[in-house]
Every structure is written in C-alpha cells, then in structure tokens.
Amino acid sequence: MTNQTDPTGDVRLTGIAKTYGAFTAVHPLDLTVPQGSFFALLGASGCGKTTTLRMIAGLEEPSSGTVSLGGQDVTALPPYKRPVNTVFQSYALFPHLDIFENVAFGLRRRGLRSVKKQVEEMLDLVQLGEQARKKPHQLSGGQQQRVAVARALINHPKVLLLDEPLGALDLKLRRQMQLELKRIQTEVGITFIHVTHDQEEAMTMADTVAVMNAGRVEQLGSPADLYENPRTTFVANFLGTSNFIEAEVDSKTGGEIVLKAGGGKLVLPEARCSAPAATGGKVLVGVRPEKISLTHADDAGEIPEGRNRITGKIADSSFIGVSTQYVVDSPVCSDFEVYAQNIDRDPRLVPGAEVVLHWNPAHTFGLDAAQDAD
Numbered sequence: 001m002t003n004q005t006d007p008t009g010d011v012r013l014t015g016i017a018k019t020y021g022a023f024t025a026v027h028p029l030d031l032t033v034p035q036g037s038f039f040a041l042l043g044a045s046g047c048g049k050t051t052t053l054r055m056i057a058g059l060e061e062p063s064s065g066t067v068s069l070g071g072q073d074v075t076a077l078p079p080y081k082r083p084v085n086t087v088f089q090s091y092a093l094f095p096h097l098d099i100f101e102n103v104a105f106g107l108r109r110r111g112l113r114s115v116k117k118q119v120e121e122m123l124d125l126v127q128l129g130e131q132a133r134k135k136p137h138q139l140s141g142g143q144q145q146r147v148a149v150a151r152a153l154i155n156h157p158k159v160l161l162l163d164e165p166l167g168a169l170d171l172k173l174r175r176q177m178q179l180e181l182k183r184i185q186t187e188v189g190i191t192f193i194h195v196t197h198d199q200e201e202a203m204t205m206a207d208t209v210a211v212m213n214a215g216r217v218e219q220l221g222s223p224a225d226l227y228e229n230p231r232t233t234f235v236a237n238f239l240g241t242s243n244f245i246e247a248e249v250d251s252k253t254g255g256e257i258v259l260k261a262g263g264g265k266l267v268l269p270e271a272r273c274s275a276p277a278a279t280g281g282k283v284l285v286g287v288r289p290e291k292i293s294l295t296h297a298d299d300a301g302e303i304p305e306g307r308n309r310i311t312g313k314i315a316d317s318s319f320i321g322v323s324t325q326y327v328v329d330s331p332v333c334s335d336f337e338v339y340a341q342n343i344d345r346d347p348r349l350v351p352g353a354e355v356v357l358h359w360n361p362a363h364t365f366g367l368d369a370a371q372d373a374d
C-alpha cells in the first residue's frame with residue numbers, strides 16, 4: 001500500500017507515544033526522517049530515545065500513534081516484516097560461526113544458497129574482507145561492531161536503526177567508528193537512525209539531530225543549527241557551553257532587538273530569538289564562550305563599534321593549550337565563561353583585571369526567560 005503523497009523511504013512517526021502504567025516514556029511525537037539521511041536521536045539517559053527507536057523497529061508497541069515507512073503504515077507489522085534492521089550495543093554475533101557465516105546468516109535463513117558474492121561485497125564495505133574466516137573473539141571490538149553492521153545490512157533494509165552501537169568501545173575506537181559508520185551510510189545511501197547520549201557523536205555523524213528531553217523532542221535541526229540557534233536552555237546546555245544574561249527588551253528596529261542588561265545594551269538579531277520579545281519583556285540572552293573576545297579595560301577604546309559588550313573582572317584563568325579559558329564576574333552575569341583564542345596572551349589578563357567582553361551580535365541567541373520557570 002503506497003501512498004502517492006509519500007512515495008519515498010521516509011520514516012514518519014505520527015502522534016507516536018508510549019506509556020508504562022502512569023509513566024509516559026514518550027509523549028505524542030510527530031517526526032519525519034527523510035530517506036537517505038543520517039538521523040540521530042540525542043538525549044540523556046532515560047529521555048525516551050531507545051523506546052522511540054524500538055517503536056520504529058516494531059520491538060515495542062506504541063500506546064498511540066502510527067509508524068510509516070515509505071508511505072506504508074507498518075504499526076501493526078511484527079519486526080521481521082518491516083524493512084528495517086537494528087544494530088545493538090551488544091553485537092550479539094554468533095560465537096561459534098566465523099565472520100563470513102555471521103554475515104551470511106540472514107541470507108541463509110531466507111533459504112538462499114549462493115551467498116558468496118553478497119557476503120564478500122558486504123565484508124568489503126565494512127573493510128573486513130581479510131577477516132572472513134576468523135571467529136568473533138579473534139576480532140577487536142570495533143571490528144565486531146562492523147560485522148554486526150554488515151549482518152544488519154545484508155538483507156538490504158530501507159532503514160538501519162543503531163541503538164548506542166559504539167557504547168562499548170573506548171574513546172579512540174569510538175571516534176574512528178563514527179567516521180566509519182558515516183562512510184558506510186554514504187556508500188549504501190539508506191536511512192540510518194542512530195541513538196546516542198553523546199552530543200559530539202551525534203554532531204559528527206548526523207545530518208539531522210533530534211534532541212530529546214523527558215520523552216519529548218525539544219528541538220530538531222542540523223548540528224550547526226542546533227549549536228548556533230538553540231531554542232531552549234536545555235538544548236543550549238546539552239550541545240556545549242553557553243553564557244546566559246538576563247535582559248529586558250528595550251526596542252525593536254530593522255530586524256534587531258535592542259535589550260537592556262545591567263547598565264548597558266545588547267543587540268540580538270530578531271531571527272535568532274525564540275522568546276516572544278515584547279517591549280519590556282524578559283529575554284535570556286545566550287552566547288557561546290568561544291565567540292567572545294576579551295580586552296583589558298584600558299584598551300576598551302580599541303574595540304570596534306557595533307559589538308555587544310559587557311564589563312567584568314577576571315575571576316579565574318586556565319591555560320588549556322590551544323586557548324586560555326577565563327571565568328569573568330560581571331554585574332549582569334556572574335561566572336561568565338570565556339574561551340579566548342589568544343595566541344599572544346595579554347599578560348595583563350590575570351585574575352582581578354578589569355575587562356570588556358565583546359562579541360558580534362550575530363552570534364547572540366535569545367531564549368524565553370520564562371520557559372524553565374515552571
């Protein structure tokens with residue numbers, strides 16, 4: 001049953017929800033994952049990402065809502081009848097079978113006899129052609145995970161679901177496998193939906209990331225968009241560090257909002273403000289630490305016009321190699337964190353020094369100050 005308006009391999013969740021007794025693990029959720037994309041469900045432990053993935057796989061029955069794949073409603077179909085396959089953190093390889101037979105398993109179960117060409121192609125894809133006759137215990141963790149991916153891809157699913165597949169690997173291997181999975185996805189061109197709690201992993205691999213919090217998708221977007229334009233403090237904090245300043249809307253002109261903060265003014269592009277921003281209303285102004293420059297107060301006259309600026313006093317500084325990280329106390333925001341990429345470190349920038357923090361208004365984002373109040 002193909003629907004003419006949705007002829008592709010999109011994954012579409014419509015009002016999908018999951019409750020366990022009185023507890024709601026996933027609130028009604030509408031989400032479309034475009035065909036061929038690398039999509040990440042990102043969030044802290046317990047936010048509902050695995051439950052969402054399992055509902056797509058058919059391993060968990062939704063309490064309400066529908067799942068469709070390529071325009072076909074698959075909500076009532078058992079997992080094995082859905083054109084999806086899942087890779088779990090525990091690779092679940094068959095220990096007594098060699099790598100070739102592990103990958104061939106799905107084909108043999110379907111009664112296919114001449115599997116050699118397909119298995120070899122798949123082992124080449126995951127760069128394990130040389131390891132075909134080894135047993136799983138003779139491979140590294142990363143290699144075993146690649147066997148699990150090959151085994152999941154051999155039946156040509158439309159969608160590959162990956163549930164924290166790199167969770168058991170050490171950091172270095174994890175980083176390598178992130179790039180490797182990205183390469184495999186680009187090569188096979190099918191949709192990958194990847195569950196992770198690691199923001200760097202999601203940002204490295206995915207075209208689109210859904211940030212989940214307490215059973216809801218809090219924001220959806222490209223990694224760059226989520227980082228540059230977070231719409232909630234949760235997203236701003238989950239994807240990196242942010243500084244926040246409480247400000248009041250003074251006026252709006254030509255696509256810009258002018259805000260009062262402490263004794264000074266800050267400018268925020270209207271397009272980067274997710275708060276209602278009526279005159280006199282409160283806005284939480286955010287700026288990423290690495291966007292901020294730090295100038296000694298004696299040199300404040302050298303700061304170009306048009307930059308947002310606030311004054312403060314250095315509370316702490318630590319040299320971390322490529323840059324120096326400063327903590328600055330300011331009347332508008334205490335413990336303002338600044339990562340300044342000062343190559344020629346100004347020797348006057350030491351704890352106690354009076355400084356001006358300044359940045360391009362284009363790097364400012366505005367959040368609803370009331371959102372976390374309830």
Ligand code: ATP
Nearest residue numbers: 020023025043044045046047048049050051052197
């Ligand atoms: P993690 O990264 O720790 O796996 P997650 O974001 O994937 O977390 P889920 O596994 O989807 O979270 O679980 C979401 C919530 O639903 C959690 O609070 C969990 O305790 C609860 N939950 C999951 N399965 C069940 C179940 N069978 N019965 C009751 N509660 C459950």
